[in-house]
Amino acid sequence: MGDLPGYLRMYCHRAILVVLASVVLVPALSAAELCRNAENAAIKLTVAERSGLIGDRVTVFDDPAGAWDYDRIVRAYENGEFRPHCSLDFAPPAPGGAVWIRFEAERQSTGPEDWVVTFGESQIDEAQLYQLQRDGLFSLKRTGRAVPPSSRDLVSRWPAVGLSIEDTGPTTVYLRLSGVTAPFVSMQLVEAKRFAAREGRDLLMLAAVLGFMVAMLAYNLVIYIRSRLHQCLYYFLYLGCIIVHVVIYDGLAYRFGGSVLSGPLADNLAQAFAIAGAVNLFLFGRSLLRLPETAPRTNRVILWACGALAAALALELAGALPLWIGTMVISLLGGAVLCGSAISFALKGHRPAIYFSLSFLALLIGVFLDFAAFYFPLAVGTDPSVWTMFVGVQQNWSFHIGICAEAVLISFAITYFIRDMQNETAAIRAESDAARQTYQENLAALAERVGIRDRITEKTAAMMSPRSSDEAFLEKASALVQSHIADTALDVAWLARELAVSERSLRRRFGEITGGSPVEFVRRARLEQGHRYLENGTYQTVAEVARAVGISSPGYFARHYREMFGRSPGEVLRKG
Numbered sequence: 385m386g387d388l389p390g391y392l393r394m395y396c397h398r399a400i401l402v403v404l405a406s407v408v409l410v411p412a413l414s415a416a417e418l419c420r421n422a423e424n425a426a427i428k429l430t431v432a433e434r435s436g437l438i439g440d441r442v443t444v445f446d447d448p449a450g451a452w453d454y455d456r457i458v459r460a461y462e463n464g465e466f467r468p469h470c471s472l473d474f475a476p477p478a479p480g481g482a483v484w485i486r487f488e489a490e491r492q493s494t495g496p497e498d499w500v501v502t503f504g505e506s507q508i509d510e511a512q513l514y515q516l517q518r519d520g521l522f523s524l525k526r527t528g529r530a531v532p533p534s535s536r537d538l539v540s541r542w543p544a545v546g547l548s549i550e551d552t553g554p555t556t557v558y559l560r561l562s563g564v565t566a567p568f569v570s571m572q573l574v575e576a577k578r579f580a581a582r583e584g585r586d587l588l589m590l591a592a593v594l595g596f597m598v599a600m601l602a603y604n605l606v607i608y609i610r611s612r613l614h615q616c617l618y619y620f621l622y623l624g625c626i627i628v629h630v631v632i633y634d635g636l637a638y639r640f641g642g643s644v645l646s647g648p649l650a651d652n653l654a655q656a657f658a659i660a661g662a663v664n665l666f667l668f669g670r671s672l673l674r675l676p677e678t679a680p681r682t683n684r685v686i687l688w689a690c691g692a693l694a695a696a697l698a699l700e701l702a703g704a705l706p707l708w709i710g711t712m713v714i715s716l717l718g719g720a721v722l723c724g725s726a727i728s729f730a731l732k733g734h735r736p737a738i739y740f741s742l743s744f745l746a747l748l749i750g751v752f753l754d755f756a757a758f759y760f761p762l763a764v765g766t767d768p769s770v771w772t773m774f775v776g777v778q779q780n781w782s783f784h785i786g787i788c789a790e791a792v793l794i795s796f797a798i799t800y801f802i803r804d805m806q807n808e809t810a811a812i813r814a815e816s817d818a819a820r821q822t823y824q825e826n827l828a829a830l831a832e833r834v835g836i837r838d839r840i841t842e843k844t845a846a847m848m849s850p851r852s853s854d855e856a857f858l859e860k861a862s863a864l865v866q867s868h869i870a871d872t873a874l875d876v877a878w879l880a881r882e883l884a885v886s887e888r889s890l891r892r893r894f895g896e897i898t899g900g901s902p903v904e905f906v907r908r909a910r911l912e913q914g915h916r917y918l919e920n921g922t923y924q925t926v927a928e929v930a931r932a933v934g935i936s937s938p939g940y941f942a943r944h945y946r947e948m949f950g951r952s953p954g955e956v957l958r959k960g
Contacts, residue, residue, distance in 0.1 A: 426490035426554040427573065429499060437572050439472040442487040450482040450562055454514050454522065457484050457558060474571065476506075476564035485559040485571070491549040498576035499547045500538065501559070505635070506570075507651060509563020513537075513545045516556040529638060529650075530563060540583055541635030546576065565651060590634055593784045597627050600791040604798070611802055618668035619794060625661030626787055629654050655711070659697040662715045663690050669722045669744070672736055672801055673729055682725045689718030712751075719748050735800040743793030750786015827943060854897045857883075861902075865909045872934050876902045910934055911948050914941060918956040926953045 427441055443466040445457065452460070460466065466486055477483045491497065501513065510528035517523060525537040527545045537545045549555050561569065574582070601623045608616035631637055632654035666686050670676075675683035696711045723744040729737035864882050868874045879902055880890045894902050910933040923929045930941035945953045 426488040429489055429491045429495045429549065429573070437472045437570060438487060439474060439571055440470050442469050442485050442571075443467060444469045444474070444486075445484040446477065446481070447484060447560075448478055448481040450477075450480055452482075452484070454558065457560075461486055472570060473568040474561075476569060477562060482560050482562040485561070486557070488554040488556055489547065489549055489573070490554045491551070496575055496577070497548055497550055499549065500544050500574045500576050500579040501547055501557075502544045502572045502574055502579070503542065503561070504568075504570040504572070505542055506568075507565045507638075508543045508561055508569075510560075511543050511545055512560040513547065514558040514560075515547065516558075518551070522558075528563070539639060540579075541586065541639045543638075544579070547573070589781065589784075590630070590636065593788060594627060594630060596788055597623060597630070597791060600795065601627065603795065607798060607802075613802070613805070615668055615671045615801065616798060618664050618671060619798065622661050622664035622668060623791065625657040625664060629657040629661060630784070630787075632657070656697055659693050659711050659715075662711070662718075663693050663697075666690050666693075666718055666722060669726065669740060672740055672797065673722075673726060675725065678729070679725055682721060685721050686718060689714055689721075693718075716748070716751065719744060719751075723748060736797045736804065739793050739797035739800065743790040743797060746789040746793065747786045750782045750784070750789075753782035753786075823937075823939075827940065854893075857893065858897060861905065862909065865906055866913070868934075869910060869913050870932055870934050872936055874906060874934055876906075879906070907944060908948070911941075911945055914945065914953065915949060915956070918953055921957075926957060929953065929957075 427438055443461070445452075445460055445466045466484075469485075474483060474485070489499070503511065508528045509530040510526060513525045514522045515525075525545045527536045527538060527543045529543070533539075547557065559571075601620065604616055604620045604623060607613075608620055632650050637650050666689060670683060670686050673679070675686065692714050693711060696714070723741060726737045726741040726744060730741045861879065861883060864879060865874065868878075876887055876890065880887045883890065885893070890902055894900060894905060898905065914929050914933045914935075917923055917929045917932060918926075923932060926942060927938040930936070930938045933941070935941045942953050949956075
């Protein structure tokens with residue numbers, strides 16, 4: 385690193401320290417299990433400690449059948465059946481079961497009365513909070529996706545329930561969790577005001593992200609309507625899928641969509657739209673880089689990834705398998721291959737590939753950081769919440785920032801792609817105009833060499849009165865021409881070979897007999913045969929008639945037909 389600037393060396397050193405800390409310190413914290421109070425003393429709620437994870441300061445009881453009620457659970461605690469929990473996070477209960485959590489909260493005189501129990505970003509069917517009152521009775525508060533919105537204790541993006549502590553003495557709290565669809569549950573006590581502020585801040589951030597993405601969605605729709613390029617359609621569909629995924633994945637469906645959109649259906653829809661978005665993004669990149677023509681092997685890999693994601697999407701919607709991790713791996717690998725191909729084109733100076741490479745790198749980094757923040761702690765055997773606290777981030781916005789940066793950079797890629805398409809179209813049009821002009825000039829020169837229709841008529845009349853030997857020669861030549869009338873290879877050289885004479889002798893003989901050339905003779909035979917086709921209605925178009933008489937250019941056929949018969953072949957065809 386001696387050659388690097390000072391600021392780069394600083395960032396490199398910091399990155400190395402973070403990696404070492406994640407590999408060494410975090411597992412060490414996990415090994416110690418962060419069990420601060422095995423005796424489960426009351427949690428002190430003060431102004432200084434406005435929020436914190438409390439998983440290591442509670443006791444738990446597993447209810448595999450989910451059949452225990454509050455009274456029975458109280459007796460179980462009195463009988464010593466609860467066990468201390470020395471980890472910050474909880475493993476989810478088995479399907480159909482529940483887990484009971486007990487803790488005591490003590491508010492000090494300087495502490496606030498209103499608190500909130502949160503469960504991270506876990507989807508929970510139902511969370512029941514039982515708070516023991518001074519009169520021996522309990523108050524019940526409920527939340528969760530199986531609970532109607534009107535019956536939920538708090539309105540929030542994720543399940544949360546309020547806890548009000550009026551007295552300064554210890555308050556006993558029982559929590560029942562059921563139907564958890566997450567690898568872990570991180571329970572946190574947060575001051576109510578702090579929770580409301582955090583919820584409002586997160587909603588504002590999400591509104592900004594979604595507003596930006598909707599604007600980009602509308603922009604790409606306009607671009608597609610104006611250009612009709614399927615690349616723009618692919619990216620439009622991708623953005624639409626990601627918007628729906630973000631709405632569900634970030635809890636907006638839970639907060640605003642009711643119990644239907646916040647239930648298991650929402651989980652499947654979030655994953656389904658994420659997979660569909662990845663497929664459309666791969667198809668977009670494939671088309672933008674023109675991989676079928678430029679990189680067939682990479683194209684096959686991308687198509688395989690799209691097929692695998694489509695199969696996973698079908699299985700996910702059918703509820704057959706939870707394939708979230710598998711689809712994430714396929715998406716990352718396919719994205720890496722596509723990004724590598726884009727980088728190779730970018731190094732060659734391809735402008736759309738440059739911006740696509742940058743956009744895809746931004747998206748991959750965002751997805752990877754989001755993925756790593758969730759699954760890396762599990763891989764090294766520590767609690768994800770510990771990793772969250774270690775990096776100092778409560779809400780992971782890496783994915784949101786990545787897709788916003790990607791959308792901006794993709795807009796530049798599409799702009800340059802459209803510009804390149806316009807330049808290619810202009811070049812093709814210029815070449816076509818030049819070819820058309822050259823063709824017309826050749827036709828004009830040919831008409832001058834051949835002569836006008838009257839001269840052709842005179843030469844034809846001369847052909848009708850030859851000597852006997854000349855008549856036999858013309859009959860043989862005419863038979864050869866008629867038998868090969870549709871053959872574009874029929875020319876002077878071919879006719880000379882079939883008549884067993886040299887080209888020079890053939891031209892001299894035709895000049896003596898008809899006063900014209902073999903070329904004129906063959907052309908007249910073709911035009912006459914085409915005239916018969918037109919009158920009989922044998923073919924439907926002038927182009928078909930031209931090809932049937934061995935003339936590849938319909939314009940050439942029409943020009944000379946008009947000179948010979950005084951009207952266009954189209955008029956004869958329509959009349960017939």
